[in-house]
Amino acid sequence: MNLDGMLDNGMLGLFFVVIFGIILCTIFSFSRFQRISLRNISAFTDFVHEVSSAIETGQRLHLTLGRGSLNGVQGASAFIGLSILGKIVQSSYLSDYPPLATSGDANWSILSEDTYNKAAKEIEPDTRIQTDVNQMGGFTPMSYASSTLPIIYDQHVSLNVLSGHFGSEVALITDAAERSGARTLAGSDGLTAQAIIYSSVDDPLLGEELYAAGTYVQSGPQHLASLITQDVMRWILVLIILGGGLLHFLGILW
Amino acid sequence: MAEIRCHSCGKTNPANSEFCSFCQAVLGSTAVGNVQEPSLNSEYHPTNETLPDPVETNQVSQGRDPSMEGKNPLAGLDNALPLEPTVRDLTKPVVYPVQSSETDIQKAYTLLLSQMVKDETKRPTYTRSAPKKSQSILRIVVAGILFFTILVPILWNKPAAQLPSLSTELILFDQKISELSPGATVLYSVDYDPSATAEMEAASWAVINQLMARDIQLVLVSTTPTGPVQAARLVQNIISTQQNQVGSPLPASQIINLGLIPGGSAGLASFSENPSFFLKDATEMQMGENPASEQTQPVLDLTSISNLAMVVVVTDTPETARNWIEQVQPWLGGKPLMMILSAQAEPLIQSYYEGGIRQVEGVVISVAGGAGYEELVGIKGPALEMWSAFVNASWIAGTLIILAGMIHLVYTQMVQEKQGSGEKTS
Amino acid sequence: MGYFIDLDLVGLNWLRQLILHWVVVLSAVAVLVGFANLFRTHWNKTTNRKPGSGFSLVTLVAMILTLVFVGFFGPTDPLSIWIFNNIQLPIEISLLAILAVVLIVASVRFLSRSPGVFSVIFISTVVVLIWGVASFPGLDFINFSSLRTWILQIPATAGARGLLLGVALGTIATGLRVLLGMDRPYEG
């Protein structure tokens, strides 16, 4: 694939993105939806129960954003983590133990601090957030993972939310959560992490399911809009693949 | 006049309105804390002991009220789980909307009651279960068996059970290396996390030896933050091995450590477009830091990366490998892109060197590949040393997973029957 | 900021280079900020005597010492490499090593955790792929390696494609939400 190949791929991609955006905006603008129901994802049901029971039993929630760099494809899953964080903070900030957020990349620790403050201020306008609720873990994967262990063990964490980019080191985190008797809600964009999560977490979030989190925890209408858009684009992709494959098989295309 | 800001669209509505006039979101449950009337926020500071109070329960009701479905963009969703009503209001400053009528309150109480009942039945009562004994026993047993089977061949350094089979990629790899003309420049990217060092160095040892033997000029780069140190460590190892073998230190010009290519995939893209941009920083960075890279003359002709004779990428993550394939390979102008992969990157990169269009012209995969290559070129390196232990480990691991899995399955079934309770294990 | 997409895709190079360069440098600066955050966290723990404050003190000391030595001599100096070789590397590799046990235990408990046909498929795939690495003496008659290759090439690749496409859809949706200002994670 040479340069102009890349270029017209670029145009193709731009076209794709533009269509995506148009559909997203139209659905978003018509956001007073006729009834729509989503398929059950047990992880999210448990999530809400865990959040409420954590507040009642005076336990902590711990959310960790992974180590994907902000400047790259890996970032998006941590954006989801941020919106979950906002939700968690809104729901449990005033409880005895405010939730904790850790991250393995500097940018995400800054952003999680911002999200945390914003959500907390919505709950209690004149509040002072202590700085320790947002922690930068470590900068290498393993040091990041091991830096979350003391939190999981010592901080009365009842639910660990893993949303972001992880590698094989995620096994340390899930294992620690298992040992400490806490539950885990985990999803990632990396297949390595997904494989480990699938094998070692009770209700794993596979692949795209993580990106639906915003809708399932009701972070706002825009999440539902984007979810519907994802479904639309999914079927468009399926049609493209089938049609293109047929044409190609008949020798019309290429 | 009090105003309520809508939670979902942020616009303000008169306080006595039930729904946002812009986005139709329900205002009661979401307007909490956003009421503009200062007296409400400043004076009323509830504690967690606040008794459920009509209006609060009124808010509780709204997420569930069937008559509201379709009004709030999300209230209508089955399975879109309302966090505020069930959870948030337990600890929230209570605000008195202007409209709260008897009927509301009564409806609210009934709904709250049913809500509570439903929650009590649904919600798993939380108990912080101490780590199970069986689990730690299992862990210790597995560890013991694993350590034993690995230690046996190491202690009585038993010759490798069976030498690895040579894959076609290995032979291609060797061909490409033997095609290199002496003195050619090879870009060698040290792109593995420190944790993967053991595996990757075992896999790449023979390759580096071959490159050194053909006195190739090695240009080390990296896209991972700890990469430069890894590269320096590599240089040290190469120099020491060279001194052990040849007895004379290799010329400083032969290895150049360019350091870090920051910026992930985008950084790689711009590196492949004009390497000289990074070269400037790199050469300046290198001054007087790394004895092996003082002389940076030969690099300066690196105006385009197609000048390179070959690019060898050593990585343990599929993401990095894909970055190199997508960003750099198109710019190489037919020059081979080789990869030394960790086992965990293999499944996802497979399609790039097996497929019809071979974007990667040769791969060495993990310890098996390294051992195979050492066997191919007839030298004994770390991979062959750890090979027999590695084979034992992999076989015992598979066996453990099956056997212990069965045993554990039976055990848990028995335990459940003993408890006789239908509590879910998953 | 939607127009960044055009730049990224169509490639107005100089501007893209400049933006990229800035982002790279800013991310490096962000590393400093993150380091400050880490330092502050452990400093607070050390000062106000929370449980585990001793450990935080250890972290601070290790941090400062490494910062001084490595920072002074440069990351590729033999001393720095000595620190790297003898302190960081053993820990990293050992952590990955204990993952072997952790993963085996996880997959052992997996069947009883969620019994079902898919779990069986998962486990058998794992075992076949592990056994396929090297044929064991005495068991050569089962040719795992070709089965291994087939699994890796056809079903695994198919699943990976589906998963990657799904993740890509989610990524695009999330990115667009951010670009169109529907999510604003940066305002605190």
Added chain:
Amino acid sequence: MSTADLVGALIGLFLTLSIFSYLLGDNYLFRLVIHIFIGVASAFVVVIAWYNVIWPQLIQPLLYGALTERALTIILLILSLLLLTKAVPSLSNFGRPVMAILVGVGAATAISGAVVGTVIPQVIDSIRLFNLPGSTGSGIGSWSTLFNSGLLLVGTLTTLTYFHFITRTDSKHPGQKTAWLRWFAKAGKFFISITLGAVFAGVLLASLAALVDRLDFIVSLVEKLFNP
């Protein structure tokens, strides 16, 4: 073996053993070591960020750069200083615009990466599936090729449709997919479990290699110590 190497090896031995002790359970030794580790690793990364990025790309152009370069770099410097205020909670509002820039660029890169890097290549590959000779493992004869390609196509599509979220609302029990979608999803789950199994096996092998290396290290060190 020089004393420096010997000391280093002994330190390495101690660290390795204390990490292994985690297998017996969480203990103070392990805690101690990971706290040392966090400190060392983070300091290393900071130093590398300074030596490889900040110094050569921010400070040096400012000092020795050409005029235009300096002008650009000054803007960059201002942005960096704004970002640095994020380290001080009280000032952190100043850094917000910079984070906005970073987030915007990051999101844009993510989108373009996902489209150009994943969607287009994968779709094109799936389209070109048929008549790809040699793209199959046991590629004997066109029939097995056809079968494999078909399997690949089916796997890709079913896995993609497995994630379909919106479900029919007028069904008896909401949250259930329609029947044919459920079948698709089952097939997709099948392929997903195979893929994840493959990746899992890879990770396991990598960690086994690390384990072998560590044990090898311990044994050889002990041998060196007792019969040099």
